[in-house]
Amino acid sequence: MKLLDVDFDLPDSPVGVLCSGGADSSLVLYLLMKYSTQPIHIFTLCNKNKHYTNNIVIANVIDWCLKHTENNNIKHHVNFAEQQTSSALYHLPFQYLKDKTIKNLYIGDTCWPPNEINEQFAVNDVIQNKNDRSPHVERPTYWKNFYIPFTNHNKKKIAEIYQDQNIMQLFDLTRSCETLENIGLDHCGECWWCKEREWAFSG
Numbered sequence: 335m336k337l338l339d340v341d342f343d344l345p346d347s348p349v350g351v352l353c354s355g356g357a358d359s360s361l362v363l364y365l366l367m368k369y370s371t372q373p374i375h376i377f378t379l380c381n382k383n384k385h386y387t388n389n390i391v392i393a394n395v396i397d398w399c400l401k402h403t404e405n406n407n408i409k410h411h412v413n414f415a416e417q418q419t420s421s422a423l424y425h426l427p428f429q430y431l432k433d434k435t436i437k438n439l440y441i442g443d444t445c446w447p448p449n450e451i452n453e454q455f456a457v458n459d460v461i462q463n464k465n466d467r468s469p470h471v472e473r474p475t476y477w478k479n480f481y482i483p484f485t486n487h488n489k490k491k492i493a494e495i496y497q498d499q500n501i502m503q504l505f506d507l508t509r510s511c512e513t514l515e516n517i518g519l520d521h522c523g524e525c526w527w528c529k530e531r532e533w534a535f536s537g
Contacts, residue, residue: 335369337495341475342483348373349481350427351440355391357508357531358442358484358492363395364504366440367403375436376410377427383417385516391509398504431479441482444489445469447530455529462526489534496535505535 335342342365351366353359353376366374376396380389389412400406415422430436445467446452452462466473473485484492496505510531513522521528 337365338491338498340483340487340491340495343475343481344370345372345438347437348375348435349438349440350375350377350430350436352377352423352427352442353392353395354378355388355395355508356442356510357489357496357505357535358444360395360399360442360504360508361492361495361501362440362442362483364399364403364499364501367399367405367408370405371407374405374408375430376408377439378410378412379415379418379423380412381415381418381422383514384512386414387519388509389414390519391507394507395504398507402501402504438476438479438481441480442484443467443482444484444487444492445471445473447488447490447533451533455526455533457524457526489530493534 335344345366349366349372351359351363351374353363355378363376378388378392380386396408396410411426413422413426427439431439446462446469447455448469455462469488475481475483475485496502509519509521510527511521512525512527515522521531523532
């Protein structure tokens with residue numbers, strides 16, 4: 335299917351989706367629940383460092399998607415850890431891929447904003463500049479069993495799709511903040527991720 339100028343492949347077999355409750359992954363989850371008839375396994379990692387906040391956020395996101403898609407062909411798998419690590423995040427999805435319980439794992443990663451914008455978001459002179467999400471590198475949307483439909487688009491495109499799908503109510507439930515302060519469901523407004531979110535969705 336086409337979302338504005340972005341291709342979004344719908345699955346032909348059971349799939350998994352990494353969903354933290356952030357704007358990107360919540361959009362992927364909604365699109366799968368809205369337009370796919372295949373079973374969906376949702377994988378969420380909640381960690382103590384961030385006070386398990388996204389356990390509440392993802393529950394709200396899933397509840398909203400259930401009500402607005404009327405699709406209950408889902409299973410939610412939550413893993414709790416001291417901190418977010420690749421092994422903690424991917425352990426269960428890898429097992430499901432290995433067992434062929436799911437065919438592909440959908441990931442909502444986007445690329446960074448343009449460099450001049452990215453530099454404005456610097457916190458303690460640190461900017462996001464990893465090559466795996468550089469706006470100047472064209473990446474394949476499929477890598478092995480991973481499908482990353484928005485990998486070559488930044489969060490401005492995510493905001494456009496939210497508007498196009500008329501699901502800003504869902505966006506309001508999401509949380510992208512990476513502060514380690516215990517501020518509940520609020521956004522700190524100071525971390526890089528909060529600044530990216532405001533840049534993308536503010537107009």
